Amino acid sequence: MDEEPIDERIIDGRAVAARVRARVAEQARQFAVEHGRPPGLATLLVGDDPASALYVQLKHRACEEVGIASIDRRLPASVDQDGLMAVVEELVADEAVDGVLVQMPLPEHLDPEPVVLAVPPAKDVDGFHPANVGALALGTPLLPSCTPAGVLTLLDEYGVQLAGADAVVIGRSRVVGMPMALLLLSRDATVTVTHARTRGLAEHVRRADVLVSAAGVPGLVTADMVKPGAVVIDVGTTRTEQGLRGDVEFEAVREVASLITPVPGGVGPITIATLLANTVRAAQLRVAHGDRPVR
Numbered sequence: 609m610d611e612e613p614i615d616e617r618i619i620d621g622r623a624v625a626a627r628v629r630a631r632v633a634e635q636a637r638q639f640a641v642e643h644g645r646p647p648g649l650a651t652l653l654v655g656d657d658p659a660s661a662l663y664v665q666l667k668h669r670a671c672e673e674v675g676i677a678s679i680d681r682r683l684p685a686s687v688d689q690d691g692l693m694a695v696v697e698e699l700v701a702d703e704a705v706d707g708v709l710v711q712m713p714l715p716e717h718l719d720p721e722p723v724v725l726a727v728p729p730a731k732d733v734d735g736f737h738p739a740n741v742g743a744l745a746l747g748t749p750l751l752p753s754c755t756p757a758g759v760l761t762l763l764d765e766y767g768v769q770l771a772g773a774d775a776v777v778i779g780r781s782r783v784v785g786m787p788m789a790l791l792l793l794s795r796d797a798t799v800t801v802t803h804a805r806t807r808g809l810a811e812h813v814r815r816a817d818v819l820v821s822a823a824g825v826p827g828l829v830t831a832d833m834v835k836p837g838a839v840v841i842d843v844g845t846t847r848t849e850q851g852l853r854g855d856v857e858f859e860a861v862r863e864v865a866s867l868i869t870p871v872p873g874g875v876g877p878i879t880i881a882t883l884l885a886n887t888v889r890a891a892q893l894r895v896a897h898g899d900r901p902v903r
């Protein structure tokens with residue numbers, strides 16, 4: 609049977625992620641030789657949301673593959689804020705733990721803010737602590753948040769020119785849109801950030817040489833909104849009856865774009881690979897600098 613020809617316009621997130629994981633595995637091996645222990649990641653899952661449980665499981669499997677030791681802590685959805693904070697602090701204090709990741713979102717009755725502040729910048733492999741976001745804003749990222757940093761890796765691996773490019777980001781969340789915009793700015797792109805209150809979204813999007821969509825609205829980006837030759841990165845992942853859907857009308861937009869990420873198989877795999885890379889980086893920084901802030 610003939611194999612389908614490879615469409616070179618489609619960004620292969622799994623292949624890029626595999627290359628990053630191979631590099632991380634080598635660094636983890638070297639770290640273990642030098643320091644007598646592997647880098648360590650602790651995850652904390654509160655409640656039993658199946659999507660969150662799946663993400664946590666994928667993260668542990670990925671750790672195992674590259675030689676990062678992982679701790680899998682779970683708490684019932686009924687835990688109160690004090691109970692949650694006690695476990696976060698316990699994980700933070702563990703010398704063998706270099707990165708602490710509290711899976712978001714938390715159940716409604718729990719406040720994520722104290723949790724974000726309780727994980728010190730040096731162990732904040734998600735890049736959510738204000739000090740890490742601040743470092744990103746100053747153009748000196750230490751542990752940048754995983755999804756936007758992963759998107760940058762994809763763009764670099766495909767040789768996308770960012771300096772001077774018009775980049776448009778859809779979404780301004782703390783997790784994706786806002787740090788994505790800061791990272792693109794740090795690479796000298798001219799960045800427009802759009803969001804749910806933006807008027808005339810299509811007009812903004814049409815100017816993009818590089819478009820990153822992170823709205824979580826299936827079908828939001830249609831082919832008529834995309835400049836011919838643009839690079840289109842679809843971060844959106846929405847579970848629908850037809851399966852996982854991105855924000856971008858993939859089949860139509862791929863005819864217009866010069867490069868495009870599929871959903872799944874685009875941004876997802878590189879996000880997890882970046883978490884592994886951040887964990888090893890956190891381990892290396894911690895042995896070099898202790899928990900002191902570094903630049």
Ligand SMILES: NC(=O)c1ccc[n+]([C@@H]2O[C@H](COP(=O)([O-])OP(=O)(O)OC[C@H]3O[C@@H](n4cnc5c(N)ncnc54)[C@H](O)[C@@H]3O)[C@@H](O)[C@H]2O)c1
Pocket residue numbers: 755778779780781782783784785802803804805806809822823824825828843844845846875876877879
């Ligand atoms: N692939 C991955 O690894 C990965 C990682 C993180 C998030 N995601 C996905 O990315 C999407 C965004 O995640 P998030 O955490 O930033 O979500 P969020 O809900 O916190 O933020 C969504 C952002 O999109 C904007 N927005 C919503 N509707 C819009 C519209 N019609 N036009 C313009 N802007 C609009 C909002 O103003 C907001 O800033 C979700 O689908 C999420 O599942 C994927």
